[in-house]
Amino acid sequence: MPIPPIPIQGIALTIAALAMLQTTGNLAAAEQEHEQYAAHMHGEAHLLVALEGDLLEIELDSPAMNIVGFEHNPRDPGQEKIIQQAAAQLRQPDRLFTLPASAGCVVEVVELHFPQSETPAAGDAGEDPPDEAHQDIEAHYRYRCATAAQLKQITLNLFNLFPATEAVEAQVISPGGQRQLELTKQRNTLEL
Numbered sequence: 016m017p018i019p020p021i022p023i024q025g026i027a028l029t030i031a032a033l034a035m036l037q038t039t040g041n042l043a044a045a046e047q048e049h050e051q052y053a054a055h056m057h058g059e060a061h062l063l064v065a066l067e068g069d070l071l072e073i074e075l076d077s078p079a080m081n082i083v084g085f086e087h088n089p090r091d092p093g094q095e096k097i098i099q100q101a102a103a104q105l106r107q108p109d110r111l112f113t114l115p116a117s118a119g120c121v122v123e124v125v126e127l128h129f130p131q132s133e134t135p136a137a138g139d140a141g142e143d144p145p146d147e148a149h150q151d152i153e154a155h156y157r158y159r160c161a162t163a164a165q166l167k168q169i170t171l172n173l174f175n176l177f178p179a180t181e182a183v184e185a186q187v188i189s190p191g192g193q194r195q196l197e198l199t200k201q202r203n204t205l206e207l
């Protein structure tokens with residue numbers, strides 16, 4: 016006689032997710048959590064900073080409103096220019112973040128997901144997302160640091176580059192532990 020199916024999949028997934036989150040320093044889990052809970056609020060951005068060994072990973076997640084001032088596809092050459100300039104700035108982590116020179120950190124990876132700057136698929140040209148849609152810009156940076164022990168702090172220059180950014184909810188994972196803090200224009204340095 017066959018055993019009736021048990022709807023266990025959801026439970027198993029929840030347990031797996033909890034197990035992952037309980038492993039402090041597990042960057043994959045932290046990234047998953049980061050993306051899941053990074054609520055979209057204009058003026059606010061989310062930052063994940065993780066130092067593991069000599070690798071420093073930084074993930075920035077911001078409403079496009081903070082970066083370019085609108086969340087629709089560009090409608091004129093002026094808006095296209097704003098988007099191109101913002102994308103160029105986000106591809107320069109050395110401008111976004113100030114790290115102690117003594118740590119010897121070198122950028123290895125820059126990944127930018129900027130929906131407004133991406134060429135629409137053929138046939139989609141000019142098509143806007145629905146009016147109620149919000150758009151997020153995601154950026155990922157990886158540094159390799161020659162002397163990671165010297166990486167005591169990171170200063171975030173986002174508030175100067177993109178003044179519509181009022182607050183950044185930061186999650187920090189380092190050998191010193193895991194914690195969350197809020198950065199602002201006045202308090203733009205985080206300790207590792």
Ligand SMILES: [Zn+2]
Binds near residue numbers: 086149150
């Ligand atoms: Zn929005």
